[in-house]
Each structure stands twice: as C-alpha cells, then as structure tokens.
Amino acid sequence: MSEHEHPTFNANKIMITLMVLTAIEVAWGSLVPYDWKFALWGGLLAFAMWKGILIFMYFMHMKFEGWICKALIAPTPILIAVVFFALLPDIALNDRLIHEVGDQLDPVDGTIVEIGYGSRAVNPAAHK
Amino acid sequence: MRLIATLLFAALLVFGIWSFVDSETFLLGPMPDGYSWWWPEYTSTFGGDIDFLFTFISWLILVFFVGTMGALIMFVFKYSKKREGKAVFSHGNHKLEMIWTGIPAALLLIIAFMQMTTWADIKFAGATAGKQLFAEVFASQFDWRFRYPGIDGRFGTADDIESVYEFVVPVDEDIVFNLRSHDVLHSFFVPVLRLKQDAVPGMTIPVWFNSMEEGTFDLICAELCGWGHYKMAGRITVVSRAEFDQWIVDKTAEKYSNGQENQ
Amino acid sequence: MSAPTTTHVKPGMGAPGTVREHHEHHELSFLRKYIFSTDHKVIGIQFLFTGLTFFVVGGLMAMAIRWQLAWPWTKMPVIGGILFPNTGEAITPEFYTMLFTMHGTLMIFFVIIPLLTGAFGNFLIPLMIGAPDMAFPRLNMFGYWAMIPAIACIVMSFMNPGGGPAAGWTAYPPLSTIETAAPGSLSAQTYWLLALTWIGVSSMMGAINYVTTIVKMRAPGMTMMRMPLVIWALFIAALLQLFALPVLTAASIMQILDRTLHTGFFTPTNLVVNQMNPEMVGAAAGGQPLLWQHLFWFYSHPAVYVMVVPAMGMASDILATHARKPLFGYKPMVYSLASIAGLGFIVWGHHMFTSGMNPALGMTFMVSTIIIALPSAIKVFNWLGTLWGARIRLTTPMLNALGFVAMFIVGGLSGIWMAATPVDIYIHDTYIIVAHFHYIVFGGSVFAIFASIYHWFPKMFGRMMNETLGKIHFVGSFIFTNCVFYMMHQLGMAGLMRRTAMPYDYETYAHLQPLNQFISISAFCLFAWQIIFVFNFFHSLWWGKRVGRNPWQGCSLEWEAPSPPGHGNFDHQIEVYRGPYEYASPEVEEDYLPQAKKLS
C-alpha cells in the first residue's frame, strides 16, 4: 500500500541516543545550580530540542516524507515563534506589573517560596 | 431592475459623501449648543494630532469610497443593459494590477508612518517617565476614585486626598496619573480629551494628558465591567491652577474636620 | 488561464481515475439518509438549516438589543411579560449584558462560520472539484454531530437559572472568570466555554476534511490553479481554522480551569471583586488578564477572516458567472486570499491598542494591520475589473453579490480608521467598531450567504427560488441594512460606547436617542423584511420551478451534476480542460465554456 519504499534506519541506535541524552539531561538538570539560568536553560533546551528532532525526524520519519507533509507542518514553527514573541513583552517582560510580593508556604516540603511578582513599580522617580 | 439597482448603490454613495461633507448636521439639522454627529471638540493637547490623522484618513478613504463605489455604479448601470454580443474576454491585466497594488501600498505606508510619532507621544513609556505623578486613579465596579498626594505632594502620607466621581485637574498642565483597577477591566475614556486607556487589574498604567480648556466633562467607562458598566460614570473638572490649589486646601480642611484621618 | 490542454494527471495511490463500482441499490432508511448521513450534500444542508435557525434566534436578540437602546427600560411588547415578569416587563441590565454576549456568540460561532464553512464548504467542495464525496465521510458526519453538544451547551448557558454569560463574546477575564464579578454567570460562562470548545472540535474536523479533499480528490485535469475561487477561499479558511483554532481551545480550557478548579492563569494577585478576594477562597493567582486577550485574538482575528474569505470566494464566483465574463486577475485573487490569511495571523493586537498592551507592540501591530488592507484592496479592484465590459445579468444572486462588494468596501474602509493607533484611542469600543464589523459580517458575509443561497439553491434542491420575491427581498434588505449600520457610524463619532445598556444619562450622549430610535425602527423593518426570504425559501423548496443541471449557465463542475446531485454526485466521468471562468470565450458560440467540456 505504501507509496514509497519504507525508510530503513536503525531504530535501536536512535533509541539508545535518546536514552543517553535523557540521562545527561537529568544529570545536567540536577547538577547545574538553579540560579545559573543561562547554562541550565540553554543546556536543557538544547538537549530537549535534540531529542525532539530525533523523534520527529526518525520515529515520525519526517526525514523520509515528501514535501507535502513538510509543508503541512512548516507554518507551525513560525506561528510558535509569533505567539511566543508577541506574548513576551506583555506577559513576561511587562514592566507595568505591580503586585505585592506574597510569601507562600510550599505545600509539599513546607519551605517558603516566593510566588507572584516583585514590586516592579513604574516610574520609581515619579513616586519620589 | 437595472435602474433600481443603480439608484440603490448611488444612494449609498450620495449618503456616504453627504455624511462626510456635512458631518456636523448630517440629516437631522443643526444641533443644540455644540453637539454634533461628529467628534466633540477636542480639549487636550494631543487631540489636535488625533483629529488631524482622523480627518486625513477620512478624506483618503472617502476618495477610495467614491472611486470604487462610483466605478461599481457606473459598471452596473452601463453593463447590465441588454446588449448584443459577448462580454470582453479578458483574464486580467498585469500592468493595471501593478498600479492598483502600488498606489494603495504607498498611501498605506504613508498613513502608517504618519501616526507613529503621535502614538509614541501619547502612549510610550517615555511620555510619562520621570514626570511628577499627579494622582492615582482607581477604577472598580462601578465607580471611579481619585487619590491626590495632598498638600505635601507625597503619596502614602496622612494628608492624601481622595475623591470619588469627580476628577479635578488644573488646566494647561501635563497631568500624569497611574491607572489601576483591583477587580475587573475598566477603561478610562474622556471623549473630549481623546483619551482612552483600559485599567487592568494587576497592572499600573501611567497615563497623561493636558487639557487646554476649563470645564466639566464626562468620564466614561469604556470596557465592559459587569451589569453596571453603563452607569459607571465620572466627571473631569478642569479648573485654573489657583482654583485647583484652593480645591486641595478645601478638601484637606474637609477631611480633617470630618475626622477622617484614619489613613 | 487560457485553457492549456495538458492535464497534470499525477497518478496517486491508485491508478489514475480509479473508478469505484457503485453498489448502492437499496433505498437508505430515512434516518440514514437525512439524519445520520455521511453524504456531504446532506451534511451541508443540515448545517444550512442549523445556521439559519440560529440566525433567527440571534436576530431576535438583536431586536431586543435595539428595543432597549431606543426605549430603555420600557415594557417590551409581546415577549416582555414572558421574559421579565418581575421587572415590569422591561429588560434588566444583567439581561442586556447577556443579550449582546449571546447575540455575538451565536451570530459568529453558530451562524456565520457554520453557514460559510459548514454549509457551503460541505456542499460545494466535492461538487466543484469533481469528487464523489469528502475524503472522510464519517468524520464529516461527526463534524456535524459535534455541533449538537455545542448547541446543548449554549442552550444550557442561556437557560442558566442565575442568568446567562455576561462577559461579551470576547469573554475578557477577570469578569468572565471570577464568579462574584458578574452575578448570574455562575455556570453559564463555563457552559459557554464548553460550547466554544465543541464548536471548535466541529470546525477542526471539517477543516481537516476540506483540506484533504481539496488536495487529494480533484478530478483529472483539475489543477490547483483551475479551482474556482470559492474552493480556494474555503481551502484557505480551513487552513486558518486549523492553525488558529487550537490556540483558542487551549485558552478556553485554561479559562474553564480558572473557573472550575480555580487555577490562576488569568487571575492577578490581590484582586478584590465585590469584597471577595479569590486567593482567600483558595484560588491561585499571579496570572494576567492580558494573556487571555492575546490568546483569544490570536484565534479570533483569523476567525474574522474565516468569516469573510469564503464570502469573498463566493462573491467572486457569482460575480463572474452572472457578469458573463472571466474573473479579472485570477492569480492575484488567489495570492491576495493567501496573503490575507498569512497576514491575518500577525495583526491580532489591533484589538488591544488601548488594552494596556505594550505600546511598542501596538506600533508593530498597527503596521501589519495597515498592510493587510492591501490584499483586500486588490480583491475589490479585481471585482470591479470583472464588472468592466461585462454583460451583467441582474439576477438575485448577482444583486446580493454586488451588495456584498459595496458593503465590504464601506466596512473595510472604516477598518483603516481603527488600524491607525492614535485614532483608535478615540474610536475603540465605540459604535464605529460596531458599525465596522456589522458592515462586513452582515453587509458582507450575510449578503454573500444570501447570494449563495439564491445561486446554489437550484443545485441543492433542484428548484429555483422565486426571482421577483428575491429582488424585493434584496432591495429592502439593502436599504434597511444601510439605515441601521451606516447610522451607527454617526453614533460612534459622537463617542457612544458599545455594550452600554442605557447611554442617555451621560450628558455627552443625551442627544443620541432619536438617532437610536431611527436605527431601531430600521432594524425591526430589516428583521420583518426577512419574512419574504423565509417564505420564498420554504415555498420554493416544494413549489419552486424545476431546473435542469445548469440553470445559470455556469462553467464550474457542480453544474455538470444533476440537480440535486445523487449519491456519488456525478453520473458521468468528469475531466477538466480549463479554468473555471471561461465566460465569453471566443472558442465557442455560447457565452460560456464549461470546465469539463472537451473541445475537439
């Protein structure tokens, strides 16, 4: 039935790569300090992307698909970027947010965590 | 049918032109003292810029309206007549296509650029940054409250003055205020000031205006905020600086005489 | 476009032109034939009837809105006693809020989108590309049946004892998520969101089907660039739905969770609504109302193009057919449709200019919004180009299509005001907006729907609709529509805000009541005038003149099939030799050259 010769790739090899990557990732996540945002996030995102691409290309054999399936998926990365970057200035980097910091007790281990936003008041100058 | 159709579309065209050209009294004759079917006179400094842009765009779209509707009416009138022979066998014209893509594109880009400075003047952070904060405006279901720093000019001190419903501001001065809400969305809308800004819970939004005229004007909530949205009215009273200072003094006196210093 | 003879027959999965034998000899039971049908034509007609029914409901709500605005808080004639026995038979503010919320929701999600994509998408796509049915008939049936829970939810929402949803069709939080903010909307809003989710599922199933059918099931010779513009339009609208709708679904789910599980996506900290703090009663907080607005408009702006793009396609088809002239600039038309769709994804912020959105972002959205007027301009000019030098037959479909063009121009041009950020500061949420979108959705989409009903009614039911009645219907509708919606611009110019139950207490608005009364009376007339259409529709259904395959002498493939087409659509093998608009072709004697006609 299928329209083309089915791609043969070594699934075991991909699987093992994924396993190893996951292991490294977990190690990375627990070894890199939580405050080293750049290294932590950068590394983790890179590993996640790598794994995602492996699954996408081989397990979902997008690599062996014709142009048509690629075209169907092509708009999504663009739209993802559009959504994300349009939300950034308003939600993530919004400097007009002002909330009192609310300390909360962590329900699981009882430590105090800060949830909510710091007082990033507008125009501190105006407030004198 | 041909005549009826032509007349119908022509009526829309005539109507449209009429509403633009005779915008003040369109259809219903002269209005009582200063009311019109058009925008009310502006009183803020940036009102002029906005009105200019509006008028400019109005004329531009009027031109396109007349052009396209005119062509439509003409073609309907001319080509729905019973005639011999077939229609023109044409699948398009590349050159024409370029022209009628190019000209609107240029005009649209001009509009886009024209408005940037006005927009930046009104809304960008730079327009309010570093300026003395005049008041804090709280919107809540369904009233407006205004907090002034009081005589000492500082917020959060005992002599802060609060006013409900009425926002008193001095004329000819840049008024910078922080707009807040603690329940749902509201919108600070003063038609004559050409000013509208939503109040968003969780956000403090700096807003500014400068009224060039004295008087009292309606302050309207323009964002749906519940069943009482329609009656969430306020009032802006623009007075001279001297009157304003006097008002502050009076308010302070009133506050202390009522024994309301429980800040 | 001039009839190249080489057909790009790409062998697909099977041999080219696989002919399946037809085994259907027995009559299907009534249930299988009309209720649980997998036939795209029946499903299309199901959508048509559902949509029109809700159109009447939504229209009635509009009338109630108009009653309130003209004669606020006065006794409503006839139905007042039934609806408001306790408030002197007059509308209450809560009820008014619910009225426009439900009016907007029904009209957009249960009328225009189901009619355009559901009814005509289903009916026309297989017929116009020469396919026997949709690619997945069963999925298609489920697509219609997913409307049923949606309808159930919206009815539940409407009938909710505490009152209906009260946050506008845009459902901005926190008004929509905090129960104390809008008394009466306790579970109604949740049902409303569920209805939206179900209707989304329905649209998504439809869209997957349309795209697959159009790409995979075109008749031999029917290349993409030979498809009628309706099909292009429906194709593009389906893609818009596919890529935008899931985001709304995700957002509605978040809002449902905010309401039911008290999560905190859209609830900021330290909220105090009606003396109640959500955090005190155990809700999470720290979220942001603007998040919803972004996600909502990320879908709902493309959705407004879903409401106009198929209408544009229909108008293009009908204009060319009844002008007896090839469509002017087929390719530019296709490209402009595609660019409307593409740009449609990056302009949603123009609904949020004054919402507290970052002003720099506002400027970006302003530029993209202004640019999106360009493809629309191309379309308008090409329609006019089509009329130039034509031999116009002023039939009812043609009149309605012309009405579409005229009103789309008016509605589209007022969009330019709003796209200008500083101007939008004044006109945002005023009646200019209401006028703008009613011109496009009522004057535009609804007139295109009227045109399409008149145009394809013979194909759907094998009978003609009455032309004279149709013309009377058009003339009256056109006049009253303009009386209603043109005058709304004037209201907006005076600064009148939308969603105001009783504006005349404001000094600024006190003088507007006579104008509102004029608008309301026109609206009642508009509604009453539709009785002619309803009569014509049902009368013609049974007693209309029988027609043959091709009553309008059209070129596209649906006219090759019998009227109404039987199971499997075509009774002879279709092959396509040319584009869809070969009217007035010099190659033949008649003034039309059908796509499937072979010239020796």
Added chain:
Amino acid sequence: MTDAIATYDSAVDAPRDHHPVYDYDSGPPVDRGKFAIWLFLATEIMFFTGLIGTYLVIRTGAPSWPNPEHRLAIGVTALNTFVLIVSSWTVVRGLQAIEKDDKGGLVKWLGLSILLGSTFVGIQAYEYLELIHAGALPNQDLFWTTFYTMTGFHGLHVIVGVIWLFCIWVGAVRGTYSAHNYLRVELAGLYWHFVDLVWVLLFTLVYLM
C-alpha cells in the same frame, strides 16, 4: 433575466441511474490518511503551543519560581520518560516488523507499547495521587496551575493513544495488517510518537528547568 435560466429538460437533466462512483486521486503521492493525520498533528502542535507558550511566558515573567526539584519527584518521572521513549521505540519496531510481513512481531511489539504506555499513565496517576495527598492542588499557585494543566492534557493524550494502539492491536491479533496494509499502524504510531515528543519537551521544561 429569467430567459437565461434553462428550463428542465428530462432528456439531459434527469440523473442517470446505476452509474459508477468516480473516485480520483489527484494530489501529491501521499496517502489521504497520512495527509490528514499530519494536519491533525499540526492542530495538536498549535494546541500545545497555547499551553506551553503560556507556561513559558508566565514563568519567565515571574521574578521567582520554585525549583521543581523541591516539589516534584524527578527520579520517578525520569524513569517514566524512559518508559515513554521505549514505548515509542517499540512502536517503531512493530511497524518495521509488519513492513516485513511479520504479523507476530507486530502483535508482540504493539502489545509491549500498550503495556509501556499504560505503565506511564499508571506512574503519572501515582505521582498525581502523591502530590494531591501532599496538598499540591492546581489552585495552589501558578506552578501547580501550569504543571497540572500541561501534564494533565498530555496524560489525556497518552490515554487516547493507548486506546488507539489497543484498537490497532486487536486488529493485529486478528491478522488484519500485512506488508501491503499497515497504514493504520503507521498513523497510530505517528500520533504516539507525537505524544512522546511533547513529553520530551514537557519533562525538560516542567521538571528540569
């Protein structure tokens, strides 16, 4: 105007009975089912864009965010991640088996995938129970809000995937699929891999980051 409207002529206009159904495949060489499933996956991608995008912007906007290590059991979930990846791999093996007409292989590998998928759901259910027991509810704070929404919807997808695979497995046991007919296996597999892919991202973003 009505002169343009052709009247009904039964000689040409009446439908001809007993005609065959003309079904033609026009498009690019890809199966309809596969085409549709990719469209469907595109909608799924956009759906998760909504959820994950929301999480990312809320998270980057928050000045402080609890370290997931303190709140979640990373070890168990890492194990779960392995389970899901292995299940994806078994599906691939199943597909490769049926391509070679190895029907027994398909049954075996698919069965394994279903087991692994169920294990994943089980472990996640256990994790949820533990968390809820410890008092972590979605209305606690934004961390839990986003956590439950994202993993919950992913979990629902896994359940749907398991049911789907199970239907395919029943077919495989009955011997429906062969080297010439395995499209349905492939489609279910595509969905399963997609669910796996989403998990790979979620695990990183929610548990590790």
